[in-house]
Amino acid sequence: MSTPATVKTHREPLLHTVKHAERSGRQTVALSLAAVALSLVAGGIFILAIGQNPFAVYATIVKGAFRSPLAIQATIKYTIPLCICALGVTLAFKMRFWNIGGEGQLIMGGVFASWFALFCTDWPHPLLLAVMFVAGAIGGGLWGLLPAVFKSRWNTNETLFTLMLNYIALHIVSWLQSGPWRDEGANGFNKIARFDKNAGLDKVLGVHFGWIIMLVLVVLVWVYLKYTKQGYEISVVGESQDTARYAGIHVKKVVLRTMFLSGAIAGIAGVCQVGGSDMTLSMGVAGGVGFTAIIVAWLCQLNPGMILVVSFLFSVLEKGSGVVQSEFGLSADSADVLQGVILFFILASEFFVRYGFALRKKQPKGGQ
Numbered sequence: 001m002s003t004p005a006t007v008k009t010h011r012e013p014l015l016h017t018v019k020h021a022e023r024s025g026r027q028t029v030a031l032s033l034a035a036v037a038l039s040l041v042a043g044g045i046f047i048l049a050i051g052q053n054p055f056a057v058y059a060t061i062v063k064g065a066f067r068s069p070l071a072i073q074a075t076i077k078y079t080i081p082l083c084i085c086a087l088g089v090t091l092a093f094k095m096r097f098w099n100i101g102g103e104g105q106l107i108m109g110g111v112f113a114s115w116f117a118l119f120c121t122d123w124p125h126p127l128l129l130a131v132m133f134v135a136g137a138i139g140g141g142l143w144g145l146l147p148a149v150f151k152s153r154w155n156t157n158e159t160l161f162t163l164m165l166n167y168i169a170l171h172i173v174s175w176l177q178s179g180p181w182r183d184e185g186a187n188g189f190n191k192i193a194r195f196d197k198n199a200g201l202d203k204v205l206g207v208h209f210g211w212i213i214m215l216v217l218v219v220l221v222w223v224y225l226k227y228t229k230q231g232y233e234i235s236v237v238g239e240s241q242d243t244a245r246y247a248g249i250h251v252k253k254v255v256l257r258t259m260f261l262s263g264a265i266a267g268i269a270g271v272c273q274v275g276g277s278d279m280t281l282s283m284g285v286a287g288g289v290g291f292t293a294i295i296v297a298w299l300c301q302l303n304p305g306m307i308l309v310v311s312f313l314f315s316v317l318e319k320g321s322g323v324v325q326s327e328f329g330l331s332a333d334s335a336d337v338l339q340g341v342i343l344f345f346i347l348a349s350e351f352f353v354r355y356g357f358a359l360r361k362k363q364p365k366g367g368q
Contacts, residue, residue, distance in 0.1 A: 018358045028353050035349030039342040046341055050334060057324055057338075064323025065316040071323075073207050075315045077277050080210040081106065081269040081286075083311035085293035087221045088265035090302045092144075094225060095258050096238040101147065101162030102266045103290025104169035105140040109267025110274040111172060112139030114192070114281040117199035117274065118181065125198050132199065133271050140267015141260040143169065148259035152252045166290065173283055181281070194280045201276040208276030214308070217265060222304040234258055266290065299347060317342065 044054035065075045085102045092099035113136040120128060147161040176182075176192065183193035201208035225231040233254050236244045241251050269289070274281050296314060300306035321335040 017355045019355055031349045031352055032346075035345045039345030042345060043338050043341045046338060050330070052328055052330070057328065060324050060327055061317065061320030064320040064327075067323075069206060071319065075312075075319045076207050076211055078315040078318055079312045080208075080214050080272050080276070081289045082293055082296060082314060083214050083308055084210075084217055084269035084272065085266045085290050086296040086300075086307045086311060087217055087304060088140075088144075088262045088269070089293055090221065090262075090297045090304065090307065091225070091234065091258050091265070092262040093297055094238050094302055095234045095255065097148070097151070097255060097259060097262075098159045099144065099147075099162050099259065099262055100159055100294065101144065101165045101263070101290070102293050103286045103288070104162070104166035105143045105263040105266035106270040106273070106286045106290050107166075107169040107173060108143040108263075109136035109140035109270030110281055110285045111169070111176070111270075112136050112267070113271040114181075114195075114274050117195045118193065121196040121198050123198075128199055129201065129275070132275055133268060136267040136271035137264040138267070140270060141264035144259045144261075144263020144266070145256060148256050152255055170283065170286075173281060173285065177282065192281045195275065199275060200279055201272065208272070210272035210276045213268065213272065217268070218304045218308050221265070225304070230254075230257070266293075295343065295347065299350065301350075 040058070044058075047054040047057050064071065066072055085106055088105065089099050089102045113132040116123075116128060116132050116135055120131070123131070143165060144162075147156070147158050147165065150156040150161060151158045178190040181192045183189075183191050185193070201210055203209070204212060225234065233244070233249050236247060236249060237251055237254050244251050244254070270285065273285050278285060292314065296307055296310050300310050317339055321339055324330060324338075325335045
């Protein structure tokens with residue numbers, strides 16, 4: 001006896017995502033402002049939950065970053081490596097090469113520059129600084145070039161490769177400070193000696209001149225991506241490598257060149273750290289800046305001008321949260337959670353620029 005065949009139907013989920021048509025600039029700005037407002041509300045709820053006044057905490061964050069000339073200088077010092085590193089990964093991301101190694105490239109830039117700072121202190125000051133910056137760019141560039149070579153030749157996963165190189169770079173610093181570059185006058189501690197004053201970046205308006213290099217790089221990266229042939233090739237390769245090949249673009253050459261430049265820019269950030277802020281090379285030379293730079297770059301949609309603005313705002317949040325931690329007696333974890341809540345909402349706005357939610361359409365009666 002035959003039985004009727006069972007017909008299986010696949011129904012859409014009750015709630016699903018749909019891709020929006022490209023939003024206007026006004027809509028994008030509105031979504032970003034809404035995300036900022038919601039982030040402040042959500043952060044305020046968290047602050048209330050731990051027994052503090054949200055208005056007082058937010059006011060302290062802003063005041064903490066600008067309460068004195070020294071506080072302003074500290075905020076700018078944090079902005080410099082963050083902005084420069086974000087500019088570096090922007091080049092790679094524009095090409096759809098997922099460079100998660102800005103942290104390691106910054107560290108290696110600092111390592112290469114530190115050799116000259118430690119062992120060539122008798123050189124003329126301008127020459128020493130120039131060589132340190134060239135060495136830092138080469139160090140970061142080579143560290144960025146390595147995963148590009150493997151990707152081009154053996155199609156390795158660049159995300160994992162660049163991520164792992166971060167930790168290798170950090171362990172190189174650990175080996176240097178406990179081995180060949182160990183300061184013999186450190187009373188048994190594993191550390192590298194402070195640089196001679198001759199190897200330090202000169203100050204301009206109270207802050208080392210790395211901030212001038214940062215501004216110059218913002219302009220150069222913007223011009224490079226928007227108005228040069230190489231910048232155009234990066235965009236084409238990012239859209240489609242097959243299209244790039246059809247147009248006569250040497251894809252492998254573009255990938256290798258761009259990743260070297262990406263790492264070189266991050267390496268310059270490393271020089272600014274070791275020669276400007278720290279005056280030595282240590283395990284904390286990067287301090288997570290390379291990872292935060294990835295968030296900044298995507299949040300700004302790879303726009304160099306916006307990267308400068310958002311890097312500064314991130315620095316205000318970072319420095320202000322430290323003041324909140326001390327003035328209100330909050331733990332470091334509470335300050336980190338507050339930053340995380342705010343960042344979550346801001347990053348979520350990027351999702352709603354491109355996508356939205358839609359309810360399942362009603363099925364007609366009798367339909368399958």
